[in-house]
Structures are given as C-alpha cells and as structure tokens.
Amino acid sequence: MGKLDISSKIKNLGRKKTVFLAIGVILVIALAAGGIYLVRSNQNDEPTLEEIVSEKLSAYKTDIADSLSTLNSNDKVADYLVSWAANKDIKSERDWNNNVIYSIKASSKDYKENKPVIIACEYDAADMENYLEPMATALTVAKNAKYHGAFKVVFMPRENGEMKGAESLSEEYMTKDTQLFFLGASSSSKVSITTGGYKQFAITDSLKTCAPTHDKAYKITIKHVPSQDAGYAINPIKTLGNLLANFKSTSLLFELSSFTGGKNADTMPSRASVTVVISSSDEEKFCTRMDKAIEKFDDKYAGDFPEISYTYKETELPNKVFTKKETENIVSLMYTALNGVYYKDDDGNVTAVTNIGKIRAKGSSLSILVSAMSSSADLLMEICDAYKTIAGLCDVKSCTVNSYSVYSGGGKTSALLDQFESSFLTFTGDSEMIVEDAVETTPCSVFCDRDSGMAMLYCGITDKTKEKFAGSLITFLDNTNNV
Incomplete structure (x- = not known):
C-alpha cells in the first residue's frame, strides 16, 4: 500500500508539472502576443496629418498671439521669426529690410527634381492680429512637411501700405520654374489667380x-x-x-x-x-x-x-x-x-x-x-x-x-491651380475649393511687375480654413510628379 501511494504521488506530481509548464507556455505566448499587439497598436496610433496640422497650427498661432505685446516693430517680428526657426532647427536668413527666409532641403533624392516652391506671407507690426492665420499657416508648413522637394518659407514686412519686403526681396529666389503660394488674411476663403490693384x-x-x-x-x-x-x-x-x-x-x-x-x-x-x-x-x-x-x-x-x-x-x-x-x-x-x-x-x-x-x-x-x-x-x-x-x-x-497694379496669372498659374486643387481635394475631401478673383492686393503684383515669370497663387485664409490650407500645401509638397 505504501509503495502504491508513493508511485501515485509521483505520477500526480508529474502531471502537475506538465500542467504548470503548459500554463507557463501559454502565458509567455500571451505576453508575446500582447507585446506585438501593443507595438502594432502604437504604430496605428500615430497622429494623422489632419491631427498634426490642427495641433501645431493652433499652438503656433497661440504663441504669436501671446507675444503680440512684444512684437511692436517689424524688427521685433523679424527677431521672433529668426528665433523660432533656430528653435525648430530650420535654416533661416534675414535681409537688410527684415525679410526672413526659411530654407528647407529636399527630404530625399526622390524629390530632388521637384520644382522650387515658395510659401510666402506678410507681416506688419502695426496690425499683427490681422496676420495671425497666414503666419501660423506658413510656420506649420515649414516645420511639419515630411516629404517634399526643396522649398522656402518667406515672411515679408509691410509698412504704411507699402510692400517694402516684396519690393526688396532678392531676385535669386524668383526663377521662372518657381511656384509661389502667397498666404493672406481674407474675409472669405478662396484661391485666386487674379488679385487686386491698390x-x-x-x-x-x-x-x-x-x-x-x-x-x-x-x-x-x-x-x-x-x-x-x-x-x-x-x-x-x-x-x-x-x-x-x-x-x-x-x-x-x-x-x-x-x-x-x-x-x-x-x-x-x-x-x-x-x-x-x-x-x-x-x-x-x-x-x-x-x-x-x-x-x-x-x-x-x-x-x-x-x-x-x-x-x-x-x-x-x-x-x-x-x-x-x-x-x-x-x-x-x-x-x-x-x-x-x-x-x-x-x-x-x-x-x-x-x-x-x-x-x-x-x-x-x-x-x-x-x-x-x-x-x-x-x-x-x-x-x-x-x-x-x-x-x-x-x-x-x-x-x-x-x-x-492688378495681378492676373497666365497659363503657368492656371496649371499650378489645377495641381493645388488636386492636393486640396486629397487632403480635405472637398471637391469645391472656392476659386475666384480677389479684391486684396498682394505681392504677386510686385513680383509680376518685376517680370519674375513665376506661377503664383493667392490663398485667402480665414480662421476656419487655415488647417485646410496648411494640410493642402503639405500634401502639395509631397508630390514627386511636381517636376
């Protein structure tokens, strides 16, 4: 009887070890699977372009708005823009007339042949509140475009109705292949190939x-x-x-x-x-x-x-x-x-x-x-x-x-409009981008009078549409067919 009991206990102990081992294996597999799931879940939780644009644009606009009390001259605004670029590891330069130019290299060799692009806007220390949306939109594109060819973001001063920044901007930036998007504050959202005289x-x-x-x-x-x-x-x-x-x-x-x-x-x-x-x-x-x-x-x-x-x-x-x-x-x-x-x-x-x-x-x-x-x-x-x-x-x-003078773009500008409209649709899903003549006066007229030969679009931005324009411009830059 004693030997039989010992034998049975040994067999039962073996069975328990087998069960414990099986449970351990199951736990290891479960943990591994959970880890894989967490990794995949984290990958799937990467923010979308829409989320990035919304978050960053709001933050950049708030930062400018919070700084308005110190931005009491165009010199101070230019200082702010240069400092902002340095903090974001963006190469910038400033000319004698307070034009501030950000230069962003192509993200990879796949984009090396893309046409040069300029995203431009103005500022005026006498009325900075009217420039918050365009400036924040331009900053958002400068920092958050991930895939792109070489492009520049240019901030130009305006003073007492004079577009001094645009008038003094170096012609080295204005080649006949350059595509320029001018961002301006507007009472209604629109894209224009004709902008007003003044x-x-x-x-x-x-x-x-x-x-x-x-x-x-x-x-x-x-x-x-x-x-x-x-x-x-x-x-x-x-x-x-x-x-x-x-x-x-x-x-x-x-x-x-x-x-x-x-x-x-x-x-x-x-x-x-x-x-x-x-x-x-x-x-x-x-x-x-x-x-x-x-x-x-x-x-x-x-x-x-x-x-x-x-x-x-x-x-x-x-x-x-x-x-x-x-x-x-x-x-x-x-x-x-x-x-x-x-x-x-x-x-x-x-x-x-x-x-x-x-x-x-x-x-x-x-x-x-x-x-x-x-x-x-x-x-x-x-x-x-x-x-x-x-x-x-x-x-x-x-x-x-x-x-x-009134600015009115030609065939190259119409082609650029078609390209941008496609990017706008891709980002927003909105097939009815508003295209109409703008009453606003823009630097496009200055560049046209200088016979730059650039294709130029005006983007009239409102508080409600700034995210749409920022995302659409980033989408436009991420286009290897733009050659």
Missing part, C-alpha cells in the same frame, strides 16, 4: 480756427473695434462722420474742435473720437440724440462685437474750434467719402473696397489717409476719380501717394 490717397488741408461761441464741450468716442479686414465692417471714423452730418441735417448747432482716429490707410481704425462744442441750451437735445445713436449702434453691433465702446462725456472747453466753413467742409467730406464695399459683381462677389484708415483734424491741419483695392483696374480708376471730385467739392487737396 491706390492710397492723402487728403490734406490747412484749417482756420477761431474762439468757440458756445459754452459746452463733449467728446464722443468709439473704441475697442476689433481687427478686421479693411472695408468690410465697422469703421468708427465713418460712423462719427455720419453722426456729424446728422447733427448738421437736423439743425443741431455745433462747433468742431477735433476729429482723430486710426493709424494708417490700410488698417481698419480701432478707435476714433470727435470733440464738439454746443450751446448749453441745446444740451438736452444733444444728449437725447447721442443716446438714440448709441442705442441704434448697439442694436446693430453689440451682439457680434460686445467689446466695442461708444460713449460721450463732457470735457474741458477748448480754446479754439474750426471756423464754420472749415467745419462744414470736413463734415461734407466725411459724409460723402467712400468707405466699405464699393462694388459687387453679378454673383455677389466683392470686386472693389475702400477704407478710411486715418484722420487727424486738430490744431490748424487736416490729414486723411484712404486706401482702395479692386480686382478691376477700371473700378480702381473710378474710385480715384470719385475721390478727386469729392475733395474738390469740399475745398481740400488730394493726391495718390502709392499704387500697385
């Missing part, structure tokens, strides 16, 4: 003054108007000009002491103010008019622009006001001056806009800066003639201080 007008006059005859002074101010495309939305200068015209037409007597607002011809003014002198006997009527004007303004704009402030308050009585004749001329000028959308085509597309960007009527001088853009040279000349007529009727001087 005129800047200066209206000036010497003003006569006299002592005020009334006894109450009020300062009327509109401020905190958000950065917007010039010509498309609220212009506080024009709004206050219309208010003064209303005072005049409804027999509310006033004397004008000052009218100021805006920074330059191209930027939508963020604020404007007028100081008027009235009789104390008209004060109640004046306040009633102002309350109604502000209520009407708020009803129209407060929902979309809650940050805008429209106020009036009593101020110190000035020593001097403009004479009656000078005041009438200024009021008539500001009422009749063209501002906003000037013309739309039969399809409702804006083809001409104007912007009263700056006014300074103070002391003994008047200075007004106005810009006009149009995709039609004829419409641009029509606006120019209209301003000459208005200035003459209001007894002030006017002259054109800057101009650029």
Whole structure:
C-alpha cells in the first residue's frame, strides 16, 4: 500500500508539472502576443496629418498671439521669426529690410527634381492680429512637411501700405520654374489667380480756427473695434462722420474742435473720437440724440462685437474750434467719402473696397489717409476719380501717394491651380475649393511687375480654413510628379 501511494504521488506530481509548464507556455505566448499587439497598436496610433496640422497650427498661432505685446516693430517680428526657426532647427536668413527666409532641403533624392516652391506671407507690426492665420499657416508648413522637394518659407514686412519686403526681396529666389503660394488674411476663403490693384490717397488741408461761441464741450468716442479686414465692417471714423452730418441735417448747432482716429490707410481704425462744442441750451437735445445713436449702434453691433465702446462725456472747453466753413467742409467730406464695399459683381462677389484708415483734424491741419483695392483696374480708376471730385467739392487737396497694379496669372498659374486643387481635394475631401478673383492686393503684383515669370497663387485664409490650407500645401509638397 505504501509503495502504491508513493508511485501515485509521483505520477500526480508529474502531471502537475506538465500542467504548470503548459500554463507557463501559454502565458509567455500571451505576453508575446500582447507585446506585438501593443507595438502594432502604437504604430496605428500615430497622429494623422489632419491631427498634426490642427495641433501645431493652433499652438503656433497661440504663441504669436501671446507675444503680440512684444512684437511692436517689424524688427521685433523679424527677431521672433529668426528665433523660432533656430528653435525648430530650420535654416533661416534675414535681409537688410527684415525679410526672413526659411530654407528647407529636399527630404530625399526622390524629390530632388521637384520644382522650387515658395510659401510666402506678410507681416506688419502695426496690425499683427490681422496676420495671425497666414503666419501660423506658413510656420506649420515649414516645420511639419515630411516629404517634399526643396522649398522656402518667406515672411515679408509691410509698412504704411507699402510692400517694402516684396519690393526688396532678392531676385535669386524668383526663377521662372518657381511656384509661389502667397498666404493672406481674407474675409472669405478662396484661391485666386487674379488679385487686386491698390491706390492710397492723402487728403490734406490747412484749417482756420477761431474762439468757440458756445459754452459746452463733449467728446464722443468709439473704441475697442476689433481687427478686421479693411472695408468690410465697422469703421468708427465713418460712423462719427455720419453722426456729424446728422447733427448738421437736423439743425443741431455745433462747433468742431477735433476729429482723430486710426493709424494708417490700410488698417481698419480701432478707435476714433470727435470733440464738439454746443450751446448749453441745446444740451438736452444733444444728449437725447447721442443716446438714440448709441442705442441704434448697439442694436446693430453689440451682439457680434460686445467689446466695442461708444460713449460721450463732457470735457474741458477748448480754446479754439474750426471756423464754420472749415467745419462744414470736413463734415461734407466725411459724409460723402467712400468707405466699405464699393462694388459687387453679378454673383455677389466683392470686386472693389475702400477704407478710411486715418484722420487727424486738430490744431490748424487736416490729414486723411484712404486706401482702395479692386480686382478691376477700371473700378480702381473710378474710385480715384470719385475721390478727386469729392475733395474738390469740399475745398481740400488730394493726391495718390502709392499704387500697385492688378495681378492676373497666365497659363503657368492656371496649371499650378489645377495641381493645388488636386492636393486640396486629397487632403480635405472637398471637391469645391472656392476659386475666384480677389479684391486684396498682394505681392504677386510686385513680383509680376518685376517680370519674375513665376506661377503664383493667392490663398485667402480665414480662421476656419487655415488647417485646410496648411494640410493642402503639405500634401502639395509631397508630390514627386511636381517636376
């Protein structure tokens, strides 16, 4: 009995070892399989191009926006761009006029024969908020294009309506084989092979003054108007000009002491103010008019622009006001001056806009800066003639201080458009990329006038479409057939 028990125990022990061994093998196989699964899972979890573009573009835009307080000159913006490139291991150079050029080599020999590509945009320290989307889009392409031929990303300064960066950019970058994409902020997303011409007008006059005859002074101010495309939305200068015209037409007597607002011809003014002198006997009527004007303004704009402030308050009585004749001329000028959308085509597309960007009527001088853009040279000349007529009727001087011609691409540009449209479809799945003439003035006209021979497209970028353009440009670069 004892021997039998021992034998049975030995056999049972052997069976247990076999079971334990089998379990161990199963565990090893399971762990190995799990490891393989985890590796494959990690591989499958690599971010898509859409995810990369969305994350990086948002981060780059936020970084620029957070730095705006320090980007108070074009020198500082150029410093920022050079530093950004250094931090991202991108080769950059900066010329004497603050053009900043990133140079990215071909990713492999498969792309060596691709045509050279330039992704370009502008910046202006005086209105950086209007350049956030194009700049962030360009930075996204510069850093996150993975497969590509040699390409450059160029940032060009603009100042007081002048495209100084584009005008001074070295011709070594502009070969006849180069394909250029210019990225600009736009009120509507589009791709264009025609971009607008440009005129800047200066209206000036010497003003006569006299002592005020009334006894109450009020300062009327509109401020905190958000950065917007010039010509498309609220212009506080024009709004206050219309208010003064209303005072005049409804027999509310006033004397004008000052009218100021805006920074330059191209930027939508963020604020404007007028100081008027009235009789104390008209004060109640004046306040009633102002309350109604502000209520009407708020009803129209407060929902979309809650940050805008429209106020009036009593101020110190000035020593001097403009004479009656000078005041009438200024009021008539500001009422009749063209501002906003000037013309739309039969399809409702804006083809001409104007912007009263700056006014300074103070002391003994008047200075007004106005810009006009149009995709039609004829419409641009029509606006120019209209301003000459208005200035003459209001007894002030006017002259054109800057101009650029309309740009319209030829066959090479049309071919580039077809290629980009294919890349846009591949990335977005959207077969209806909007292609239309742009009213915006771009460096394409400068490069065309320099007879560069480049194929050039304008990409009008909005906050909602910046990812589409960044991804489509990266997709375009990843095309070995672009030779």
